[in-house]
Amino acid sequence: MILWRDIGRLNRNRDMWQELTNELEKFDPACAWTRHYDRIYFEAQLLLITRSVKARRDRNSASLENMLKGFEERPEMLKPLDTGIIQLPDVHRQARPSSDIADLDRLMKPIMILRDKFAAHTEMDATVPDFGWSELEACIELVTKVFKHYSQRLTGCNFQVEFDDPALKTWHSTFREPLFSGEE
Numbered sequence: 001m002i003l004w005r006d007i008g009r010l011n012r013n014r015d016m017w018q019e020l021t022n023e024l025e026k027f028d029p030a031c032a033w034t035r036h037y038d039r040i041y042f043e044a045q046l047l048l049i050t051r052s053v054k055a056r057r058d059r060n061s062a063s064l065e066n067m068l069k070g071f072e073e074r075p076e077m078l079k080p081l082d083t084g085i086i087q088l089p090d091v092h093r094q095a096r097p098s099s100d101i102a103d104l105d106r107l108m109k110p111i112m113i114l115r116d117k118f119a120a121h122t123e124m125d126a127t128v129p130d131f132g133w134s135e136l137e138a139c140i141e142l143v144t145k146v147f148k149h150y151s152q153r154l155t156g157c158n159f160q161v162e163f164d165d166p167a168l169k170t171w172h173s174t175f176r177e178p179l180f181s182g183e184e
Contacts, residue, residue: 017041046111
């Protein structure tokens with residue numbers, strides 16, 4: 001459940017940030033607050049991705065990597081599954097945890113450097129990798145895809161992690177009224 005919460009948060013953060021940024025830029029494309037919020041969003045996503053994928057390596061830590069390593073130890077769980085009438089599209093193909101771990105490791109390498117030298121700590125002489133919005137988006141997509149595949153395989157449930165719950169879509173109601181009065 002911890003991974004479900006965190007992967008869902010990755011997607012909610014992204015979609016709320018995109019919606020808010022798009023609206024703010026319609027009014028003022030050079031708004032300092034929007035760029036400030038971009039930085040907050042970017043750093044929060046870096047930390048959330050690293051926690052979700054690469055938590056401590058012990059068995060008591062919830063992480064996507066630990067879940068995949070558990071699947072490697074249970075080869076009987078890797079075959080395509082016939083789910084009958086239950087709609088779990090991600091389990092109809094063979095699971096390949098070693099390959100998925102390698103894909104995650106490849107994407108995580110620059111994120112770990114950014115987290116350690118830029119977001120969690122500041123090193124004045126740090127050389128950080130070239131990692132931008134498209135790389136962050138690709139990482140969120142891969143983490144979400146891998147989580148969905150293995151969580152469906154493990155639980156038989158289709159955990160909702162995308163940001164399309166109508167109740168959550170009301171988050172922008174805060175902005176229907178001016179937050180600050182009398183300022184120009």
